[in-house]
Structure formats: C-alpha cells, structure tokens
Amino acid sequence: MKILTTVKKVVDVELNIHVENGAIMEKGLQYVINAWDENAVEAAVQLKEAHKAETTLVSLGSGDNTDIIRKCYAMGIDNAIHIDDPALAKADSQIFARVLQRVYEAGDYDLVITGKQAQDTDAGQAGIMLGEFLGIPCVSNVIEIKVTDDTHIQVSRLGDAGTEIVDLTLPAVVTVSDSINEPRLPAMRGIMMAKKKKITVMDLAGLGTSFEEVGGTARKSEIVEFMAQEKRKGGRKFEGDPAEITAKVVQLLVNEAKVL
Amino acid sequence: MTNILVVADIKQGALKGSAAELLSKAKALGAKTAAVAVGHKVADLAPQLAAAGSDTQYVVDDPSLELFSAGPFAAAVVEAAKAFSADMVWFGFSETGKAAAPRVAVQLDAACATEIIDAAIDGDNIHIVRPAIANKVLQRVKINAPKLVSVVRAGAFEADPEATGTENVITLDPPEKDPAAAVKELISDAAGEIDLADADIVVSVGRGAKDQTGIDLVKDLADSLAAGFGSSRSMVDAGLMAHNKQVGQTGKIVAPSLYVAVGISGAIQHLAGMNGSKVILAVNKDPEAPIFNVADFGIVGDLFDVIPLLKEEIKKIRA
Numbered sequence: 001m002k003i004l005t006t007v008k009k010v011v012d013v014e015l016n017i018h019v020e021n022g023a024i025m026e027k028g029l030q031y032v033i034n035a036w037d038e039n040a041v042e043a044a045v046q047l048k049e050a051h052k053a054e055t056t057l058v059s060l061g062s063g064d065n066t067d068i069i070r071k072c073y074a075m076g077i078d079n080a081i082h083i084d085d086p087a088l089a090k091a092d093s094q095i096f097a098r099v100l101q102r103v104y105e106a107g108d109y110d111l112v113i114t115g116k117q118a119q120d121t122d123a124g125q126a127g128i129m130l131g132e133f134l135g136i137p138c139v140s141n142v143i144e145i146k147v148t149d150d151t152h153i154q155v156s157r158l159g160d161a162g163t164e165i166v167d168l169t170l171p172a173v174v175t176v177s178d179s180i181n182e183p184r185l186p187a188m189r190g191i192m193m194a195k196k197k198k199i200t201v202m203d204l205a206g207l208g209t210s211f212e213e214v215g216g217t218a219r220k221s222e223i224v225e226f227m228a229q230e231k232r233k234g235g236r237k238f239e240g241d242p243a244e245i246t247a248k249v250v251q252l253l254v255n256e257a258k259v260l
Numbered sequence: 261m262t263n264i265l266v267v268a269d270i271k272q273g274a275l276k277g278s279a280a281e282l283l284s285k286a287k288a289l290g291a292k293t294a295a296v297a298v299g300h301k302v303a304d305l306a307p308q309l310a311a312a313g314s315d316t317q318y319v320v321d322d323p324s325l326e327l328f329s330a331g332p333f334a335a336a337v338v339e340a341a342k343a344f345s346a347d348m349v350w351f352g353f354s355e356t357g358k359a360a361a362p363r364v365a366v367q368l369d370a371a372c373a374t375e376i377i378d379a380a381i382d383g384d385n386i387h388i389v390r391p392a393i394a395n396k397v398l399q400r401v402k403i404n405a406p407k408l409v410s411v412v413r414a415g416a417f418e419a420d421p422e423a424t425g426t427e428n429v430i431t432l433d434p435p436e437k438d439p440a441a442a443v444k445e446l447i448s449d450a451a452g453e454i455d456l457a458d459a460d461i462v463v464s465v466g467r468g469a470k471d472q473t474g475i476d477l478v479k480d481l482a483d484s485l486a487a488g489f490g491s492s493r494s495m496v497d498a499g500l501m502a503h504n505k506q507v508g509q510t511g512k513i514v515a516p517s518l519y520v521a522v523g524i525s526g527a528i529q530h531l532a533g534m535n536g537s538k539v540i541l542a543v544n545k546d547p548e549a550p551i552f553n554v555a556d557f558g559i560v561g562d563l564f565d566v567i568p569l570l571k572e573e574i575k576k577i578r579a
Contacts (some may be wrong), residue, residue: 140330237559249541
C-alpha cells in the first residue's frame with residue numbers, strides 16, 4: 001500500500017497574533033507543523049509499521065519547510081516532496097487541492113491521509129476537495145483506520161449522531177481528527193537518520209503544472225483584510241470562603257448577567 | 261435578487277435550531293430563501309422549515325439516506341441548489357455541513373468559505389467574515405465566484421421570532437448510493453442527551469475533576485441546569501470523556517448564553533471553541549489559570565467544594 005500524507009507549515013497559535021492595517025504582523029511569529037497533519041503522519045507511520053505501507057509526504061507552500069519535513073522523517077516517513085512556489089502564498093483551499101491532485105496523479109497512491117483542517121485557517125476543505133477532484137471516496141473527521149485487505153479499509157468517523165463506520169474501496173482520501181492518535185516524539189536515532197534523507201523540492205512547473213492551470217489566476221476567494229478579534233477580558237475573580245463567593249457569583253449571574 | 265438555500269441540520273428526526281438562524285439572516289439580507297431537508301422520514305419537517313423563514317422547501321427523503329454518507333448527501337444538496345438557482349448555499353455548523361460543503365462547492369464550481377460569522381451582499385459582490393488562527397483574528401474574504409457555499413459558525417446568526425415563510429414543498433429524487441464508501445453502521449450517541457450545539461447553558465469539565473467521581477459531580481450540576489455537558493481535550497485524551505463531548509478548535513464550537521468551565525485551565529485550543537459564549541463562569545483552584553483571563557466571573561476554589569454549593573445556590577434562587 002502506498003500512502004500520501006500532506007503537511008502544512010502554520011503559524012503557532014499559542015503565540016500572540018497582532019493585526020495592523022489589515023495585515024498580520026510577521027514580527028514575533030513562529031511557524032510549526034499543523035497539529036492535525038502530525039496526526040495524519042502518525043496514522044501513516046502506524047500503517048507502515050503494521051502493513052508495510054510505503055509513506056510519502058507532500059508539503060505545499062513557499063519558503064523553507066525543511067524543519068517540519070525532517071520532523072516527519074524522524075517520525076518514520078519514507079519520502080518527502082516539497083512543492084515550493086511563491087505563487088502558492090496566494091492560494092486558497094481549492095487551489096491547494098488542485099496542486100495535491102497533481103501530486104497524487106504523479107505517483108501511484110492507494111490512500112491519502114490529511115489532517116482535518118489547518119490551524120491557521122480552520123477551513124477543513126482541501127482534503128475533501130481533493131477526493132472530489134479525483135472522483136474517489138473521502139471520509140472526513142476520522143478517528144480510526146483499519147486495513148481490511150489490499151484494496152479496502154474501514155474507518156470510523158465522528159458524525160453528528162454518533163460514530164459512523166464506513167467501508168472504503170481504495171484509492172480513497174481520509175482526513176483525520178486529533179482523536180485518532182497521539183503523535184510520537186521522534187527518537188534520537190530517527191532524528192539523526194532524518195538529517196541524511198533527501199527532500200525532493202520542486203516548483204509548480206517542476207510538477208508539470210502552473211498557477212493558472214490549478215485555478216490560481218481565477219481564484220474564487222481572496223482575503224481582503226485581517227481584523228483583530230475583539231479580545232475577551234477577564235471579569236471579576238472571587239477568592240475566599242467557598243460558600244460565600246459561590247453565593248455572590250450566583251447572585252451576579254441572576255441579577256447582573258441575567259443568564260440564570 | 262440573491263437566492264439563498266439553507267441546508268437543514270436534522271438530528272434523530274428533529275430539526276436543529278440552525279435552520280431558523282440561517283433563514284432569518286438570509287431574509288435580513290433581502291434574499292429569496294429556500295431550505296432543503298435531506299434524510300429519511302424528513303418530509304414532515306417541511307412546515308417547520310416554512311415557519312422558520314423559507315419560501316420553498318426541497319425534500320429529499322429516502323431510506324437510503326438514513327445513515328449519513330457525504331457523497332449522496334452532497335449530491336442531494338446540489339440538486340436542490342440547481343433547482344432553486346441558488347447563489348449561496350448555507351450549511352449549519354455540523355459535521356454534516358463540514359463534510360458536505362466542500363463537495364457541493366466543487367460540484368457547483370462555487371467558492372467555499374467555512375466557519376463564516378457574517379455575510380454581506382453589495383451589488384454583485386459578496387464579502388464574508390470568518391475567524392482564523394484559533395479564533396484569534398478575523399478575515400474579511402471577497403468572493404470572486406458567482407456562487408458561494410458556506411458553513412456558518414455556531415452562534416453567528418440569531419433566529420428572528422417574527423420570521424415567516426410560505427409552504428411550497430418540492431420533492432426531489434434521491435441520489436445514487438456511493439458503493440466505494442459504504443456506511444455500514446452508526447454507533448449512536450446516548451439518546452436523550454442535551455445537544456451541545458443547541459444548549460442555552462453548557463457546563464464543561466476539565467482535568468481538575470481528576471476521575472469519574474469528579475466527572476459525575478460536574479455532570480450532576482449540568483443535569484440540574486438542563487445544560488449541555490462538554491469536556492476539555494485532556495479528559496478526552498485520558499479516555500475519561502467521549503470524543504463527541506470535546507469543546508475546542510477541533511471539537512465542538514459552542515456559543516451558549518452561559519458557559520461554565522469547571523477545572524479547565526483554558527488552553528488556546530479550548531478557548532477557540534467557547535470564547536463566543538455570552539457569559540463565561542470559570543471554577544478553578546489555580547488563581548493564575550488562563551481561563552480567568554476570558555471568564556466574566558471566576559471562582560477560585562476546589563471544584564469538589566464549589567460545585568455542590570453552586571448547585572444548591574442555583575436551586576435556592578430558582579425555587
């Protein structure tokens with residue numbers, strides 16, 4: 001089985017984000033691997049260990065992604081491709097999905113595993129759109145993957161009414177929830193080995209396509225501006241005798257906030 | 261004139277509140293409105309969808325749609341969107357909507373925007389606003405395509421009690437099954453639970469509750485308030501709470517009138533799922549817990565002391 005996973009480099013959401021004049025200030029930002037993509041990588045590596053799958057990861061974006069790719073190598077990924085093209089800085093989810101489609105078609109994959117969304121946009125579209133563009137089945141928000149045989153897997157999906165069990169005929173796309181696994185911390189040996197591994201870097205032309213061909217010149221949506229989110233402020237904090245402060249807070253919830 | 265099609269969220273045969281919220285907003289924008297109900301035994305919901313503010317109700321009702329499968333569900337919505345000549349298709353903030361919207365967008369060659377909190381129509385231009393980066397910033401997005409498919413974030417729009425519609429039911433043929441993605445089984449959530457998405461009060465439990473005894477104590481408070489019962493991620497990771505209870509960036513996003521965070525420290529990931537709540541009450545024994553930075557009211561104390569007192573006080577006041 002050949003598995004393709006996708007990883008995105010995203011802004012570290014733990015840090016403060018400053019917006020000025022409609023743009024996010026670069027100063028002080030740090031970039032990390034998208035947490036849900038780490039779950040996707042872990043899921044792929046687990047399938048490799050249990051079923052001898054071959055794992056390839058693809059990372060899209062402009063700029064240096066070596067650090068996050070090395071981390072995935074250290075976790076156990078076999079091959080890595082970085083589509084590095086400055087045009088992708090202006091891409092939306094549909095364009096990313098089109099690029100992933102080209103990557104998929106250039107290989108011979110049985111299964112694509114992506115994180116269910118990226119922490120920077122929370123869009124949750126690219127993986128599902130990839131399945132749609134390829135005309136292959138896709139199940140999103142997956143919390144378990146079981147291999148049935150060479151051409152079938154069974155996945156569990158967290159849906160609105162409960163857990164849905166779906167039998168998928170490969171090839172297929174699966175987008176995973178962080179509930180699926182706990183990504184491993186790479187061992188020192190893996191980290192050392194990762195440093196020696198080759199990363200295949202190419203631009204869109206190298207992939208045999210162009211920004212225009214993946215819909216880039218006719219993009220369907222564009223971000224006009226960023227705005228600071230109205231920040232919630234802490235209100236009143238009460239310390240002291242539990243019975244006294246609890247009674248006080250209930251009074252406030254009833255008489256002032258009027259929510260009880 | 262803009263045509264907006266609202267996809268009804270339906271759970272266990274009942275219409276969720278999102279349909280009325282989305283239809284009210286569509287009407288406020290001056291749009292022509294329709295709703296679509298997709299599922300099994302959903303035809304009876306048409307009058308409710310009319311009352312909620314739709315002037316046309318598309319119904320796709322078939323036994324094959326009893327278990328959710330994203331492919332056929334999206335195909336049914338696409339048929340309704342075409343029949344209505346929809347300029348926009350709006351989904352509620354459900355796993356159904358999140359799974360179907362990108363598919364519908366591709367099939368309609370439309371733009372796709374998820375988690376929107378506002379939409380504005382200015383002539384031929386559509387702009388939407390949505391949060392990003394764990395709800396720390398907002399993006400204003402210009403839609404360049406003639407059509408837009410959206411998932412509307414929980415709590416973004418309010419239902420207008422005055423909204424009215426007219427009953428005009430159109431039944432559409434069911435979509436084909438997707439043999440490559442065969443939904444075998446649904447392991448249902450416990451029946452009779454209050455849905456987090458619809459609850460007016462949500463009580464969530466975090467690591468401070470330690471074990472099942474602590475969870476039971478907090479659950480008891482939730483039950484006494486007829487509140488939805490949620491969880492922080494750490495309790496889910498520890499196997500103490502079910503996945504579907506997780507409130508946060510990756511789990512459920514809630515915006516109730518009152519959110520009660522019990523023994524929850526307040527990780528960014530959790531805040532992203534609840535900081536749209538009207539009022540937040542936090543109970544935590546650590547006075548420095550980050551949850552107090554967003555809580556309107558904070559009680560510093562051991563939840564094992566505070567929760568029974570809180571329940572008693574509320575009971576007293578309500579008597």
